[in-house]
Amino acid sequence: MNYLNCVESIIMYNSKIAGLGMYVPENKVSNHNLTHLMDTSDEWIKERTGIKERRHIKKGDGNSTAVMGVKAAKQAIERAKISSDDIELILFATLSPDYYFPGSGVLVQEMLSIKDCPAMDIRNQCSGFVYALATADQFIKSGMYKNVLVIGSENHSGGLDFSTRGRDVSVIFGDGAGAAVVSREVDNDKGILSSHLHSEGKHAEELSLIGPSTNRWVPEIIEANDPEDISYYPYMNGQFVFKNAVVRFEQVILEGLKKNNLSTEDIDLLIPHQANLRISQFVQRKFGLKDRQVYNNIEKYGNTTAASIPIALTEAWESGLINTGDKIVLAAFGSGFTWGSIILNWQ
Ligand code: ACO
Numbered sequence: 001m002n003y004l005n006c007v008e009s010i011i012m013y014n015s016k017i018a019g020l021g022m023y024v025p026e027n028k029v030s031n032h033n034l035t036h037l038m039d040t041s042d043e044w045i046k047e048r049t050g051i052k053e054r055r056h057i058k059k060g061d062g063n064s065t066a067v068m069g070v071k072a073a074k075q076a077i078e079r080a081k082i083s084s085d086d087i088e089l090i091l092f093a094t095l096s097p098d099y100y101f102p103g104s105g106v107l108v109q110e111m112l113s114i115k116d117c118p119a120m121d122i123r124n125q126c127s128g129f130v131y132a133l134a135t136a137d138q139f140i141k142s143g144m145y146k147n148v149l150v151i152g153s154e155n156h157s158g159g160l161d162f163s164t165r166g167r168d169v170s171v172i173f174g175d176g177a178g179a180a181v182v183s184r185e186v187d188n189d190k191g192i193l194s195s196h197l198h199s200e201g202k203h204a205e206e207l208s209l210i211g212p213s214t215n216r217w218v219p220e221i222i223e224a225n226d227p228e229d230i231s232y233y234p235y236m237n238g239q240f241v242f243k244n245a246v247v248r249f250e251q252v253i254l255e256g257l258k259k260n261n262l263s264t265e266d267i268d269l270l271i272p273h274q275a276n277l278r279i280s281q282f283v284q285r286k287f288g289l290k291d292r293q294v295y296n297n298i299e300k301y302g303n304t305t306a307a308s309i310p311i312a313l314t315e316a317w318e319s320g321l322i323n324t325g326d327k328i329v330l331a332a333f334g335s336g337f338t339w340g341s342i343i344l345n346w347q
Contacts, residue, residue, distance in 0.1 A: 015140035016191030016347045018082070018147075018183035021075025022314040023068050024055040024176035024301060029157075034171055039164040045171045050277020054174030054302030056157035066098050066107035068177035069153035072310070073108065077149070080181035084112045087181070088145040090119040091136055093128030093152040093306035095335070096159065097121060100212070108151065125207075126273050126334020127197075128152055128306030129178070133330070133342055134195035136182040146184045152306035153177035159209075161233040169236050172276070174302030178310020190347040196255045197340040203244065206237040207335040245275060246282045248339040253283070253331050256341040266327050267293050268346075269316060273332035274298040274308040283331075295321065305334065322346055 030053045031042040045051055057063045069092060077084055092105035103121030124131040129152035136148035156173035160166060185191040210231040212218050249272060257263060264287040272280045277298050284294045295316045304311060309330050316322055326346040333339040 012141040012188070013143060014185040014188050014191040015137045015182050016185040017180045017313075017344070019076040019078070019080025019181040020179070020310065020314040020317050021072040021077075021079065022176070022178045022311045023071035023075070024311070025057045025061060025063050025068070027056050027058045027061070028053050029056045031171070034162070037162045038167045038170070040167050040171055048276075048278065049172055050296070050298050051172065051302045052299045055176055057155055057175050063155070063175075064098050065094050065096050065153045065155045065177075066104040066111065068155070068175070069104060069108055069151040069179065070111045072153065072177040072179035073112065073149055073151055076179040076181045080147070080183065082147060082181065082183075084114050086147045087112070087114050087117055087149045089136070089139055089148045090114070090117060091122055091132040091148060091150045092119065093122040093124065093132040093150070094154055095123065095125045095128070095305055096155045104153065108149075124306075124334070124338045125336060126275060126303070126305050126308070127332040127336065127338040127340050128334075129309045130195070130273075130330055130332040130340040130342055131197060131338070133180065133182065133192070134197055134340065137192045137195055140182060140184050148182045149179065150182055150310075151177065151179045152308070152310045154305045154307050156305070159233070161230065165230070166233055168238055169234050172303045174304050176301055176304040176307045176311055178307045178314055180310055180313070185347060187347075190345050193343045193345055194256060194259045195340065195342045196252055196259070197338070198248070198252065199336050199338045201336065203240075203337045204335075205235070206240050207235070207337070209234045242276070242279065244337055245279050245333040246286075248333045248337070249279065249283045249331055250286055252333075252339050252341040253287070253329055256329060256343040260343050262327060262343070264289060267329050268326035269321060270294045270329045270331065271309055271312045271316060272296075273334065274301070274312060275303055275333065
């Protein structure tokens with residue numbers, strides 16, 4: 001190999017989103033529906049979170065985290081105009097995998113019949129899709145793969161406390177999946193321009209589900225459980241999470257803009273993780289962004305964690321809000337704490 005060939009072989013490619021897809025269960029659960037299960041109200045939920053309804057898997061409807069992911073993935077693959085055989089890597093972001101192990105990525109590999117395709121799960125909760133997209137970007141930039149399937153999917157409803165005790169958490173979350181086919185782009189100015197990832201494990205327990213885990217194993221929970229111990233339901237220190245989220249969203253968006261010599265005016269569309277409408281509005285106000293520059297759909301789906309960004313991105317794209325040359329900013333913050341942003345020049 002001569003010097004030029006050698007240089008060519010280490011020239012990094014860019015990656016672009018070649019196809020998007022989403023799936024949400026048909027079963028709509030309104031705030032009013034939740035009032036039959038717990039002491040809450042439509043007004044409280046709307047005022048604090050912006051959520052009007054969310055989707056929940058219904059027993060027997062055939063959905064699971066992996067199944068919903070496959071439905072979203074099929075749409076993304078079709079829109080990318082490739083076949084599932086062209087997928088070389090599956091990255092599956094979720095906090096609610098079908099099994100404790102193995103991860104849901106291998107279930108997708110089997111359901112899509114992609115022979116021997118590597119599959120890995122990314123365990124980064126609300127930041128999961130951003131982490132997975134950043135990982136896909138690196139595999140493509142290095143030249144290792146041409147097409148990576150990235151999925152974010154969550155089945156929250158199966159594991160929430162729908163009594164009044166769990167109302168501060170359970171009204172927020174919904175089920176659904178989103179997917180993107182990430183493909184090689186030879187123009188280095190197009191597609192994913194940069195990604196920025198962070199974590200701060202000292203706050204791990206402020207938004208967490210502690211058991212079952214290897215520290216809190218199943219027999220202990222079943223046989224000797226203190227009825228007051230509900231470590232098998234998600235716990236969230238809501239106000240603490242809120243305060244950290246608004247700071248980290250701002251920092252990580254600015255980090256991405258700075259890296260690409262962009263200013264907030266250059267943002268054509270910001271798609272924040274749909275944690276809480278109040279968080280998105282806070283970020284919007286902080287940056288002085290117009291309504292058309294920020295995409296929100298939390299009122300329809302609640303917080304779908306790793307699925308929220310790909311669902312929002314797919315909807316925004318379907319609505320014609322994303323055009324060639326647009327600067328798109330994806331930003332997430334969540335349990336870990338973890339946070340990240342991705343800056344795209346839409347191809
Ligand atoms: N319905 C009615 N009342 C409720 C509910 C509910 N669903 N949940 C809590 N309350 C009550 C509380 O019991 C409390 O009552 P009290 O004053 O008698 O004790 C009162 O409402 C206020 O409770 P707070 O927890 O202080 O309410 P807060 O204003 O903080 O709102 C919320 C709670 C919405 C969770 C808020 O803290 C928040 O948005 N935090 C950000 C966290 C977030 O967005 N998480 C999403 C997941 S993480 C992520 O994606 C980043």
